[in-house]
Amino acid sequence: MKYAYVHEDDVERVDLSESDETPPDHEMLPIDDALGLAEMRAKVWRIDPGEEIGYHAHSEQEELFYVAEGTFSLKLGRSGDTEVVEAGPGTWWAAGPMVGHGHRNVGDETGVVFAFGAPAIEDEGLNPHDIDDPRR
Numbered sequence: 001m002k003y004a005y006v007h008e009d010d011v012e013r014v015d016l017s018e019s020d021e022t023p024p025d026h027e028m029l030p031i032d033d034a035l036g037l038a039e040m041r042a043k044v045w046r047i048d049p050g051e052e053i054g055y056h057a058h059s060e061q062e063e064l065f066y067v068a069e070g071t072f073s074l075k076l077g078r079s080g081d082t083e084v085v086e087a088g089p090g091t092w093w094a095a096g097p098m099v100g101h102g103h104r105n106v107g108d109e110t111g112v113v114f115a116f117g118a119p120a121i122e123d124e125g126l127n128p129h130d131i132d133d134p135r136r
Contacts, residue, residue: 004035008044026051032120040118047072047105047113055082055102056125063101063117067091070111072103079128100128 011034016026029044031037041061045053047070055075072087078099086106087093095101105111117123 052104071107
């Protein structure tokens with residue numbers, strides 16, 4: 001790919017409220033698909049108050065997040081060694097492979113989070129409590 005561009009208004013929104021695998025009241029914009037990205041994933045998540053992306057990990061993917069709107073409670077770190085922090089607009093966070101992470105909208109309005117992941121593989125979420133800590 002030489003280059004690509006798209007405005008988010010032109011990206012088809014995916015309503016995940018009908019999915020059994022994703023909690024209700026999430027809307028996702030698959031920016032990666034719209035741009036034809038092959039090496040990374042890029043999503044915009046719109047998360048209603050009280051809803052969350054549950055605590056999970058990925059076997060290979062490293063993820064980077066940015067809060068554009070809203071207030072979130074983040075749960076970050078390996079099972080048994082987590083940190084919970086509040087994040088508002090302008091906050092970035094990242095999680096490497098096999099490291100647990102999740103975020104809940106604790107504000108009163110819909111929150112917006114940008115999410116980037118690489119490599120761009122189907123790396124389904126793992127339960128961090130089931131992962132052996134390589135530091136042991």
